[in-house]
Amino acid sequence: MKVVCVGGGPAGLYLSILLKRQDPSHDITVYERNPEGSTYGWGVTYWRGLLDRLHAHDPETARAVEENSVRWSDGVAHVRGVTTRHRGDEGFGIGRHRLLEILAARARALGVRLEFEHEITEPPAADLVVAADGIRSTLRTRYAGHFGTEAQSGRNPYIWLGTTKVFDSFTFAFRETGHGWIWIYGYGYSPERSTCVVECAPETWTGLGLDRAGEAEGPALLARIFADVLDGHPLTGRSAPDGSAPWLTFRTLTNRTWFRGNLVLLGDAAHTTHYSVGAGTTLALEDAIALARALREQPVLPQALARYERERVRALLPAQSAARYSAQWYENLPRYIGLPPEQMFALLGQRHSPLLPYVPPQLYYRIDRAAGRLESLRRFKRWLGPKVARTVHARALTTRR
Template structure:
């Protein structure tokens, strides 16, 4: 089979690895429009379950990923001048540059051609048995056939900016700061021995009230460093390292598609779907797309059957993550509902932000219910049963 992957991100590179491992005779090329090593994004997160999956499918790249990742098993929240810390599931962080370097090296070693600074236009698809659109959230290939794919893009309310910092956090860190224009907060996690990722988010009225909509990059970073001085422990924030542009504030774009393939063109990763960054699942879902697509191509007798099987499997598997991401984003958009709780209770509900029940129950009551549910199995079943039904009822009222 001749395969062309358009986009040299995690999904495209890992798919090329898996297909070469399945059959070294496959002719596989990955086209990446940017120079090698020019990626932007600081660090990415993942969890133990993904690492176990990667070890099962390509132990060599999984070992390299494990060796270059940093770990944490606690979360800490700074709320005003108070701090609370909770132990949680082990998490992992790795620099996006290092992740792509590991995957590219492995792909090249297996005989994949990886062509950098080579852009594939949407008007004429490459001559191949299979063309994989792994070209990200603004996928040109998906956009070219958006009507066929049934693409929908929904922008979130809050503004966010993706930064780095020289502060090496010892855990997954949240910091919530109250200003005269409302709350602003950040999420921080380490990805190597010298730096961490720091994502800053706030409501639109806070963004404009603080002047972040008008500030240049240097002035904006100085303001944010002052606001988050406690969490940063005096360290500096770092904007985009590329000379092409400074750090930019965005509204998160949730991308969905009605179908994921058209003839021999198939979507993977952010080209197919996005989930809000606050659940830290983007890289995991992209790699799992690659695993599922490679398996479908191996197991199904024809290409159309393989692509249809891949779409059904991944669409279904994504539903829990998409629900969690939607509720997580809404939790932050409704932060004033929770922020005035005692910090340990607010942090507990932060951990419950994926729950479809939480928006419909007073926060203090939900906290007590959740504590009780840990002891009483019937209450756990009630929570699982009631949340989705309240969410569906609210959605139907909105549509009316």
């Protein structure tokens, strides 16, 4: 089979690896519009479950990823001068640049051709064309009417930054300013560096002058606001073409269908989930695993692509529900920020819950603590989340029709 993958991010590279492992005779080329070694972002996060799946599908890639990752198991929140620490699941961070190096080297070793600085604007001749070129996918946009693409923008502006401060835990810090609250999430991705995401309400953003701050001025102001958490380390960013700091509002992207003929969507080209759940790279790699499996087990291409779409749409429902409620939690921060820090941090950990927006926060906190002791309540919460997600998805489909 001749396969062309448009986009040299984690999803496209990992799919090429899996397909070559399944059948070395596949003719696979990955095209990337940017030069090799250039990438956006700083570090990415993932959890033990993904690493176990990588070991199951390509142990060599999994070993390299694990060896180049840092790990943590605690979450720390700084609120109103109080520091609260919770033990959590084992998490990992790896530099995006390093992850792409690992995947590219593995793909080349298996015989995949990698073509950088090569823009693809229409589907090339191939048995299978994979659009793995991100949220602004050129190929998906070309057929947006067929795919039923929809994008919804969030309310809060945010910015990705890096720092030489190395966090040993997944760190949250909330600061009150004269213009409202602003907060930072920080996590390590190498022994020398960490990623920081800063978010705030629109009125805080404009009130602090962050909407007008330049490439150096904005990160310097944020470093002063969070100086105690950063231990005096600076924040660095990537400038936009006009020299401004690249603040964004998150775009949640969905598609009614994921394939058109022999063209199929993968990763962020097919879906996005809010950055606050840290699942983007994981979901993209899981897309690649599911597509490779469907192609292996179903030799008829249309049926294989339909199976891939059904499997991934179903699997994504809980993650998309969690991401939607997580984003809303931050957009409604005043509802929670006045709680005692221990309760506020506990509800931060429960921000994916479909019940939380509708239950008074302190009552929810008491119910959640009781649920931790009662198996019946735990089962009810596990049952309710996916059920609400399916209901929301069904309503969305009805609205689109």
